[in-house]
Amino acid sequence: MWNPHRIRFISDGTMRLTILVPLALAAVAPLAAARAQQPRTIAIDARLAADARLHVGDVVVLAAQPGEAGDTVRIAAITRPNADPSEIAHQEYRVRVHLDQLQSLTAYGDRVHRFAVQSRGGATTGSAVAAIDAAAFGFLAHRSRDVAVETSATFAVVSRFHRAIGVITVVASAIFLLCILLLKVDERRKDVAALRLSGISRATVVKSIVIEASMVALFGTLFGAALGWLATAIVNAHYQGVYRTPLRFALITPRTITFALVLSVVLGVAAGALAALRLARAHPLALLGRR
Amino acid sequence: MSEPLLRLEHVERRYHMGGEDVRAVRGVSLSIDAGEHLAIVGPSGCGKSTLLNLLGAIDRPDAGRVLLDGRDVSALSDREATELRLRRIGFVFQRFHLLAALSARENVELPMSEAGLGKRERAERARELLSYVGLAGRERHRPPQLSGGEQQRVAIARALANRPALVLADEPTGELDARTGAEVAALFQRLNDDGTTLVIVTHDEELAAAAKRVVHMRDGLVVRDERGVAPAAAARGR
Ligand SMILES: Nc1ncnc2c1ncn2[C@@H]1O[C@H](COP(=O)(O)OP(=O)(O)OP(=O)(O)O)[C@@H](O)[C@H]1O
Numbered sequence A: 001m002w003n004p005h006r007i008r009f010i011s012d013g014t015m016r017l018t019i020l021v022p023l024a025l026a027a028v029a030p031l032a033a034a035r036a037q038q039p040r041t042i043a044i045d046a047r048l049a050a051d052a053r054l055h056v057g058d059v060v061v062l063a064a065q066p067g068e069a070g071d072t073v074r075i076a077a078i079t080r081p082n083a084d085p086s087e088i089a090h091q092e093y094r095v096r097v098h099l100d101q102l103q104s105l106t107a108y109g110d111r112v113h114r115f116a117v118q119s120r121g122g123a124t125t126g127s128a129v130a131a132i133d134a135a136a137f138g139f140l141a142h143r144s145r146d147v148a149v150e151t152s153a154t155f156a157v158v159s160r161f162h163r164a165i166g167v168i169t170v171v172a173s174a175i176f177l178l179c180i181l182l183l184k185v186d187e188r189r190k191d192v193a194a195l196r197l198s199g200i201s202r203a204t205v206v207k208s209i210v211i212e213a214s215m216v217a218l219f220g221t222l223f224g225a226a227l228g229w230l231a232t233a234i235v236n237a238h239y240q241g242v243y244r245t246p247l248r249f250a251l252i253t254p255r256t257i258t259f260a261l262v263l264s265v266v267l268g269v270a271a272g273a274l275a276a277l278r279l280a281r282a283h284p285l286a287l288l289g290r291r
Numbered sequence B: 001m002s003e004p005l006l007r008l009e010h011v012e013r014r015y016h017m018g019g020e021d022v023r024a025v026r027g028v029s030l031s032i033d034a035g036e037h038l039a040i041v042g043p044s045g046c047g048k049s050t051l052l053n054l055l056g057a058i059d060r061p062d063a064g065r066v067l068l069d070g071r072d073v074s075a076l077s078d079r080e081a082t083e084l085r086l087r088r089i090g091f092v093f094q095r096f097h098l099l100a101a102l103s104a105r106e107n108v109e110l111p112m113s114e115a116g117l118g119k120r121e122r123a124e125r126a127r128e129l130l131s132y133v134g135l136a137g138r139e140r141h142r143p144p145q146l147s148g149g150e151q152q153r154v155a156i157a158r159a160l161a162n163r164p165a166l167v168l169a170d171e172p173t174g175e176l177d178a179r180t181g182a183e184v185a186a187l188f189q190r191l192n193d194d195g196t197t198l199v200i201v202t203h204d205e206e207l208a209a210a211a212k213r214v215v216h217m218r219d220g221l222v223v224r225d226e227r228g229v230a231p232a233a234a235a236r237g238r
């Protein structure tokens, strides 16, 4: 006993074909013989499975329009969405069907605008590209890498923009840290005076303030990195849920952390040393406001 | 005649304030022997603190000489003066001037660590000193967790850290109530009984009365130098 769902196949032309063709090609031959008894299989993506409450093993009818007659098929797999930024805005479903089913659904005959060929990599890719280009007039083969570069130009710009924001944030907070350190050290005038009066040398005073400043910078950065990591995890969890994609929306990389760490420690030591020297050079009585 | 611990020869100290000269100390000569218990008293602004800072190599005279162990302190470089303060002189201030972030023991250990004492020796001596000033068991407390009197005891322990030849105190009971002040005065008395040379600037009559010698100042000059007053008699006299 089954309860077949009807799926309207959304045909949006060529992009879809590109992806589906190689799959369909691979599956079509062995299945042709067994077609009579068993319903053929398709794969749907996780978004569709969730929205239509479909599971592996469910039997559905493939039709171009609701209510039309079509192939009865069984769902054999549920695919995960790609981590592709160009896909997150479109709330589309992806269905993998056999080539002949696709042809009858789209009523597009045996024509395609594009198809993909998987090569073993290395030199074979170059010869495959050359062979396809030479096969007939009007064929134009591209490596997937080149296509990817071309289609991700927008994202490269966005990524640069993000990096700029990141750098500005880190530099601004480092300057903030510098000012805080200068102020905090200045609050120590009385302590420094007491130390100097009890015979603690300038060098010791400067050294201890610099060590403290670099510790503050170091642990401050580590704390900030931990906070950033947590924020990243929250942002990703939230938007991955909203857009149903494995794409990561916020990134914190070892390079980011290294940059922040180096910058803040260098600035921390510099600020600490500067402020400490200023205090240590002053006469202790002057620091106590007595001179 | 043996050399006194500390000798001042015609010491002067002037401040320039807005084109006007303030003569805070105007030619003071004074000898202080090892083991003395001396109080400097006088009206506000007569130059007591200025004189004490000169005695302690904190400040330099404009004229005259300050000799500690026969050595001219006024000619020392800043580094040498710092070293001298570290090893030969202990200071106690009106406002304690302890480091709030450090425990009582760490405050006492600071000058020892600067003097190069080993960790274990430092810890042991700091414990001894804190128990000497009546703060056994409070080693781990930080200054904000201690009362004013207790903080001043920590400061006294710190002043004694490197076994100084001389302890200088400027209004050590100025921030304390009468009872706590009396306790600190008793502690200073014990310090002197145990052989520490003491010079205390004070308005506190009880503290001054406990001294065996009282130097009276007025307008930057020593106007009276009372010696040989027995502490008990002085205390009764008040
Ligand atoms: N840094 C300074 N600049 C200018 N004048 C000063 C300075 N320090 C002290 N004086 C002046 O020198 C004089 C003596 O000051 P000092 O602090 O030694 O007095 P004091 O006897 O300790 O007074 P008090 O009992 O109020 O503490 C005062 O007239 C004071 O105004």
Ligand SMILES: [Mg+2]
Pocket: B048, B049, B050, B170
């Ligand atoms: Mg004074």
